[in-house]
Amino acid sequence: MWRNRNVWIILSGEMIAGLGLWTGIIGNLEFLQEKVPSDFVKALILSIGLLAGIIAGPLAGRIIDQSKKKTILIVAGFGRLFSVVFMLLAISTGSVWWMVAFIITIQLSATFYFPALQSTIPLIVKDDDLLTMNGMHMNVATIARVAGTALAGVMLVYWSLASLYWVSMLAYALLLGFTMFLRIDEEKKGRGENGQKEKRGGFIEVFPVLKAFPAVGMTLVMTMIPLLFLGSFNLIVINISEIQDSSSIKGLIYTFEGIAFMIGSFVVKLITKKWKTTVILFFFASMVAVAEFMLYFADNIVITLAAFAVLGFSLGCFFPTAMVIFQKQMPKAYHGRFFSFRNMLERVMFQIVLLSAGAFLDILGLQTMVIIFGMISLSLTLLFFIQMKRRNIILEHQVKAEPAAEII
Template identity: 70%
Template sequence: MWRNRNVWIILIGELIAGLGLWTGIIGNLEFMQERIPSDFLKAVIMAIGLLAGILVGPLAGKVIDQSKKKTVLLISGFGRMISVCFMLIAIGTGSIWWMVAFMISIQLSAAFYFPALQATIPLVVKDAQLLQMNGWHMNVATMARVIGTALAGVVLVYWSLESLYFMSIFAYGGLLIFTFMLRIDEEEGTEALVKVSAPGKGGFMEVFPILKSYPAVMMTLVMTLIPLLFIGSFNLLVINISELQDSASIKGTIYAAEGIAFMIGTIVVKYIAKKWSTGTILFFFAFVIGFAELILIFAANPLLSVTAFAVFGFAVGCFFPTAMTIFQKQMPRAFHGRFFSFRNMLERVIFQVVLLATGALLDLIGLQWMVVVFGVISLSLTTIFLIQMKQRNIKLDTNDKTAEIA
């Protein structure tokens, strides 16, 4: 795999683009912290961008299937560069509306870019290399997040906010150059094989009867919503902690700690899986996520706040690969595409709900009480799901052969 030039192009491009993405995200948080006093309004602005991405999702999927993947990657990558210009105008004019335009345009570009990238990876590596490639792609994206957020924290201390967005533009420009270098085989025969392997033209509705037949997949799918309480509130929590501690640099430190812990978790879980069952891993780290939220009661303490995010990062680093293994091995392969598309849409909707709820709760009851509410909800849901699994005798272990429809 490492002799494949496309692999190196995709991974290096992801690293560069990730640096641009996360320096921009830190810039967004800093701008909103300066201009928008209400946490709920901050959440609404973030949600508007996510909603735009959800609405254009079905169209994006159709365009990607009917067009050359490289073309979609190039156009959406160029769209990212244009969207950053909107944010530079927002900073220059102090206008929130230009920031809203930025949020919408960047999410529209992402709605086309990321599915196209996922569709491109199977075209540049062999089937046997897909798992390894996806793993490396996830780790490179995490490395970009760690480096990008830490770098952004330093830049905010010594330079202006605009400099973060100039860095983003240069990064996205570098991504375009690497994308041009891709050599993708998109012959009609290849596309035809992909379509034949997923019979039926139905949408998400066909997934529901299948989920009823595979309770382990259904249970795991519902459990993946537990980390979204933390993930959906992540950025607003970081803003509030930064304000509470009166420190701009703590943002980068938090993102770096969480990202490093996440990468460690993805490595350590392979060794944990040799001693623990899949169900034990999933439920144990779901409980850990709930306790990590409760640690943020002490968010005024820099050490404990960073510790809470590090614990969370390690827990989700163990949780998500385990959940993904259950999905891949127990869900019938003929429904993988529709199932993962449904899962992506579900997570985006829940993410929006959590984001808006976080903004409202931060305004109404404050950070400390909000994390207590989220922590109690996470621990309660995990306990309920554990009891349900025992009562219904649902097996989450993935040692059995992949389930297939007869």
């Protein structure tokens, strides 16, 4: 795998783009904190981009399955690059509306980019290398997040807010350059095992495929549990910063969570040798709830950082495992539409969680909200476990004795 030039191009591009992405996100939080006092209004502004992604999701899935993945990645890269112009205008004019335009365009680009990237990975590495590749890709993204947030913190002290977005623009331009060097063999794309051209229908065709592969459907539902925390992540970080009266805590939180995520994504390969996939997913979904409960003590810096470390480690074990199930058990002909559907579903959840968190923070406060979220996460984990046992769904992705499980 490590001799594959495409692997190095994707990982290098992710590192560079991640630096730009996270310097921009810290810039967004600073801009919102300065211009918008209400948490609910902050949530509304952030949710507008998610709504645009939800609307474009079905179209994105169909286009990704019908087009070359490299072409989609390049066009989406241009969209990302162009979107930064709106944020530079927002800073120069002090207008939140330009920020709204920025959020919409960058989310639309992401709606095409990430499903295309997730569909590309199985085309460039062998099935046996998928867990390693997913873990490394997430690790690189996490390293970029830690480095990007640290860089943004330093830049905000010495430079202007606009400088963060110039860094983002440079990073997105470099990502575009890396993407153009990809070589993806898509000659067999759109053909079944008999070599016949497959008919590519609409986005709705994902649903019968999910019924035919219940393990994929169950895993997809399971990934909604961490989104309760992730959807409100940025608002929680802003609130903790205000509770502890410290702007530096933002960078520390991202750093602790990011490092713990990287450790988890490395350790999960060892864990899979002793634990079943089912145990990994349900145990670490429960640990996300534990992290939420720990934030009841958000005024204590040690417990706060420990909570985000628990979250990061849990996600580092949970998401690479779930991604392998998606990439191995879902037929490749449906990858574009499936990953677009997954992204759209995540955006719907983010939308609901973001708006709910904004309202809870304004009305109830952070400590009450995290207890409510923790109870919901534990309840959902138990409910999904019961459903899995009742329907006799097997999540194991390492079973190789039944190669017939594919739709032709």
